[in-house]
Amino acid sequence: MSGHVPEAPYRRPGTRRSGSRGRHIRLSPLDILRIGLLGLRTRRARAALSALGVSIGTATLVVVTGVPAASRQDLMDQLTALGTNMLRVEAQADADPPVVLPQRADAMAARIGPVTAASAVGNTHAVVRRSDRTDPNDALGVSVLAARPDLLGSVGGELRSGRFLGRGDLPVAVLGSRAAVRLGLDRPGGEIYIGERWFTVVGVLEPVPLAADLDRAVLVGWSAARAALGFDGHPTVVYVKAREDLIEAVREVLPATVHPELPGLVQVSRPSDALAAKRATGNSFSALFLALAGVALLVGGVGVANTMVVSVLERRREIGLRRALGAGRRHIRGQFLAESIALSALGGATGTLLGMAVTAAYDSWQDWPVVFPPLAPVGGFLGAVAVGAAAGVLPALRAARLTPTESLAAV
Structure with a gap:
C-alpha cells in the first residue's frame, strides 16, 4: 500500500452527489x-x-x-449624379421624311422592367417674349418646351424657388436657370408672353447638369401647350432612368419599345462614362x-x-x-x-x-x-x-x- 488518498469529489452546495469521482x-x-x-x-x-x-x-x-x-x-x-443611370431617347434628326416619337413614348419606356423613371419634353416651336410689345423676331435663345409633371424626378432637377408644373391646362410656366436670367425674372410671380398668350411664372429651376437644354428653356404644361400653343403632343426627348446593372440591356430594347414601327430611326444615348468609373471603383x-x-x-x-x-x-x-x-x-x-x-x-x-x-x-x-x-x-x-x-x-x-x-x- 502506498498510502495514496483518493481525491475528494468536488461538489457544489445544493447539488446531489452522483459518484465518488470528480x-x-x-x-x-x-x-x-x-x-x-x-x-x-x-x-x-x-x-x-x-x-x-x-x-x-x-x-x-x-x-x-x-x-x-x-x-x-x-x-x-457623386458619380451617380453624373447620370450613370440615365438615357436620352430622341428621333433621328436627319431622317427623310422627318420622324417623330409616339405621343406616349415615355409611358411605353416606363413599362420596361428595370426602368425606374421616364418622362419627356416636347418642342412647341413657340416664341417667348418679355412682353407683347417686343419684336417677335428679337430672339432670346430660349426655347419653349412642353413638359410632363414628373420631369424633375427623371432628370435629377431641383427648384430654386416656386413650384413645378401640374397636370392641368393653366397658362403657367417654369423657367430654366439661364432662361430666367435672359428674361429678367429670377423669382416666381412675373408674366411672360408666349405665342399669343400670357403665362404666369410659377417656378425657377436650379441648373440641371444631366439635361443642360432645360437650363435655356421655358417649360409649360403638356395640356396647356396643346390648348394654347398648338403643340401636337409628340415628345422631342424622352429621359429614362434605369437600374445601373441593367442599363445596357435597357438601351438595347428602348428603340423598339418607344417606336415599334421605326426602331432604326430612334437614337439612344450611350451610358455615361462615369458608369465605367463607378464600376471600376467599386x-x-x-x-x-x-x-x-x-x-x-x-x-x-x-x-x-x-x-x-x-x-x-x-x-x-x-x-x-x-x-x-x-x-x-x-x-x-x-x-x-x-x-x-x-x-x-x-x-x-x-x-x-x-x-x-x-x-x-x-x-x-x-x-x-x-x-x-x-x-x-x-x-x-x-x-x-x-x-x-x-x-x-x-x-x-x-x-x-x-x-x-x-x-x-x-x-
Missing part, C-alpha cells in the same frame, strides 16, 4: 462563466489592459472598414484595409494570450487548491477558457462601440454619408471573441494539466 461533478455553463469572471474582477488592472488591446484591434477593424465605405459611398453618389478599397484590421485584431489576441499565460503562472496555488478539492480538469479548462472569452468579448464590445463612434464623427466631419458595412460591427465583435477563444485554448490546457501536488509545491 468526473461526475456537473457545472452549468453559468457556473463556469461566474468562476471565469471572478478572475477578471480580482485582477482588474491586468484585465483592463488586455481588454484595451482587443478593443483597439476591434475599433481599428470597424474604422478601417467604415471610413472607406463612407468615402466610397460618397464617391458613388472593389478597390476593401482588401488592404481588411488586412490591416486583421493584423490589429491579431495583436489584441496576442495580448489576451499573454495575459492568460501569466494568469496561469500566478494562480497555480488557486488551481492546486481547486484540484485538491475535487475540481476536474474540464472544470479548470472551462474556467480559463471562459475568462479568456469574457475578456475578449468585453474588449470587442467596447471596441465596436468606440469604432462606430469614431467612424460616425469622421464621416460627419468630412460631410460623407455615415455608412457601416453590414458585417463590420458584428464581424468585429465576433472576431474578437473568436480570437479570445483561440488565445485562451493553450493557457486553459496548460492549467488543466497541472496536478494538485505540483501546483501547491510550486507555491
